[in-house]
Amino acid sequence: MFWADRIANEIKDSRKPKNGSRFVIRDEKTLSGRVHVGSMRGVAIHGLVSEALAAQGIENEYRYELNDFDPFDGVPSYLDAATYEPYLGLPLYKVPSPEEGFANYAEYFGAEFVDVQRKAGFFPSYYRATELYQSGRMDPFIRMALERAADVRRILREVSGSEKDESWLPVSVVCENCGKIMTTRAYDFDGETVGYACDWNPDGAKACGHKGRVAPWKGATKLFWKVDWAAKWAVNGVDIEGAGKDHSTKGGSRDVAAHIAAELFDYENPFDVPYEFFLIGGKKMSSSKGRGSSAKDMSDLFPSEVFRLALIGKDINQQVDVDPEGESVPRLYDWYDELADGVSAGKEDDYAKLFTYCQLPDKRGGFAVPWQMRFREVAFVVQMPHLSLEAEAERAKGSTITQDEVDALNVRAQYARHWIRTYAPQEFLYQVQLTMPDVQLTEAQRKALGMLATFMEEGTKDGDVIHGKLHALKEEAPIAPKDLFQAIYAVFLGRTSGPKAGWFLAGLPREFVVARLAEAAR
Template sequence: MSDLRDSAMRSKAWPFEEARRVLKRYEKAAPEKGYVLFQTGYGPSGLPHIGTFGEVARTTMVRRAFELISDIPTRLICFSDDMDGLRKVPSNVPNQEEMAQDLNLPLTKVRDPFGTHEGFAQHNNARLCAFLDEYGFEYDFASATEYYTSGRFDEMLLIALERFDKIQDIMLPTLGEERRATYSCFLPVSPKTGHVLQVPTLERNVAKGTIVYEEPDGERIEIPVTGGHVKMQWKADWAMRWAALGVDYEMSGKDLIDSVTQSSKICRVLGQRPPESLSYELFNDEQGQKISKSKGNGLSMEEWLTYAAPESLQYFMYQKPKTAKRLYFDVIPKAVDEYHQQLRAYPDQDADKKLANPVFHIHGHNVPTSDMVIPFSMLLNLASASSAEDKGTMWGFIGKYAPDASPETHPGLDAAAGYAVRYFNDFVKPAKVFRAPTDQEQAALQDLANALKDQDIALKAIAQKNAAMGNDDPLPEADYSDEDFLQSIVFAVGKNHGFEPLRDWFKAIYEVLLGASQGPRFGGFIALYGVDETVVLIEKGLAGELG
């Protein structure tokens, strides 16, 4: 264990770099609260999206890394800012007209447009927790409404009241003239309407713990800042939460860099040290637009899991958090295959490389063994060529290619076969565009079909290619069950027909036979799909019967 800890202390994997920054906070003494606190924040003004999951996943990776380099206990709080007022109705929910009647109410008081929970925030909180629970995250859920109304924040709210002017001095220079004229770090919850009001604080009484504000109808009202009668403005609220709970680490999106700066200043005004932070790049949709909860663009957690196992999503989240990534459906196959490549590499790696392998940060010390004997991208092409409607059809081909595999012995592969059929039918099939071959391509495809039918023709094609390249290696043994031999046939035919660069030959195969501009290593595809079946596929492509 000491050797592993030594490796972790020098590892350049980003979760360890983050964990070492957290550990440095306590190089002189352990935290008085008895644990290191990691926090993620979520605003339930819209449905949870994949970015929310990513923040929990990444923070968990840092937490796991910290636990390897330190014996200090840890906690992770997933905090829902559900006392905020509803400022606009999300565009991706039903019953929007009814919801519009609840504008400015705290999110826990806004009606649930889906009709399943007491309020909109409760619905979104439940969806988030259900997913995190299903995935096995260890966390404590926290509700702003419960923390405010139960008095958990009262002590820090009174300190904020006492230091009101200093907080205002931090915030006012960052605001426009109009906003500056009405800004207060305290937002009263109106006893008349229940609305969260953005109004100036007219008076404050530190001894009584109250503020005075004016209702929209002109009446002046005095309310305590404790007990859930007020909600703090966003940046001040973030700082107050850090200070009240003793948060040690919280990451956030690049769009919140300025908020982190201001909240950190306020946290110090409240007498506490702000947490360590990581500003990660945002996810964009297919058009390069920022993913938004209210717009509902980009992928949801549920959508990813419709087409791939959750570990592939974790893998995607691990990759370069400070680099912007587009997040839409066609990133899924690549993430799946790369994840399994890392799984296969892990057992033979030394300690340093294991700690740099994404699968360690996904699974900790319990890294599973991959049973994906066929890449996901290959399964997609198999689904395409076979027009598979269910994974049973897929297993008819898989069983011939990998006779030792079965749904019972290879459950991951079985699940992937089902995902591949679903992904193909929803995304690949509608976008498939077959084209007729050129004269050069037609001659080459016919020769490829002939070589797959007759080993003498195949070996002659390989010999011709070798001679043209000045290669005097002996001819391979003709083995039509060997994907390397099949690949050598495909390669030789392309060379013999003068394709330069050779990738134009493979591009032609994919476009004519699979209706796509890119595809798998074709020798492996032939081995999986079947030699005879591939010959039939080529003949259909030559006859124009695939489109």
């Protein structure tokens, strides 16, 4: 059974909506900078569970929190450190946007992330953490957590082994003097106000030294995050919320939040969907450059339906690994095409189900699956100025292509060009050398290239015919095929490897090919 349907069944069999009418599904992301594509896996898993429930006629609502109230705790490498360091420790909504036109830092990065979610076909209802706090909706939970701070400390100790001293309170105060939230310590609660000092300097944030008392309501304080998590379940009435599997270990943050929710707020742990990581080239986090690792960069490599496949194609307990700079990009397109071939052949298995879920929600009914040229072939053809994409596609298909197929081809060509310009590795780049590269050829190689020049001079030939000649030269020249192919790549590309040579030569202007071969043979 397709994983989203399996999870929908588990939910249906084990729970009733807490609000009596429809399930509430929730996910969130702290907007501390450009969002890593890994966070899109959470967006997609929650979104698919929502779609799978809806497909069974089970009402649900998907809420997504743009967390703009967590502290700004590090300057990302792509921002100017000197400009942004003074803001370290402020809540994210008080940090200025890197560009004009956005209310603050969190809104700026949130807007980019929401755009990616929409492109991927996910449309949760959004809210901000500041809305929850400033409206006063979190106040009953803040009061409970402060009054029962000793229980919070005990739960932390018992569940996760974390020791807090007796004065520790589960809130962070927004300093009335400097506005920072990461630099304060709250130490006593008298029933109406919290005493605090702005006197510690974590991660480069500078405390101002202010001491005071503040009423902890309406956004003046924020709950310690594991309590904050539990309170957000209760205040939103959350039924279903997953998280990366690193949170869902025994004694981990999810376990702590679940105990706090149960003991302090009398709230049942939402149905958990622990999921594996989205890796970039085998690594959990981006490299120092972070090239291609953001949700936006990754989404720019694929049309919606292929991007969705990257996000939802694997079961939740399997890692996803996509490397923008590796072969995994064409492989993902190949996987999509395999699913499409299966659907075209009339299959109705889990893969067909997956293919359907890859389509945007408003494009699922009764569509014809267009034939598509393989991405790696498209990526090759768009680099050959003398090849017509449509003619090559018809040749690959073996018949004329329909208007839908032309449209799909043009979309794919646009993504292929983008990939070639940005991340594609060397073996996919076919930059034909305009002058003869500096190469050393053997006597046998020169002779074979001379014979090939004569053959090419006789008239226009397609890739298959040239391919046949290359193999015939093995006896005619004679030459080992490997030596011949290496010589061809060397004189045209300045490399020792390359695409299928017959097809490659057919894609270049014939006069140019003849002249280059003849020059090499001299």
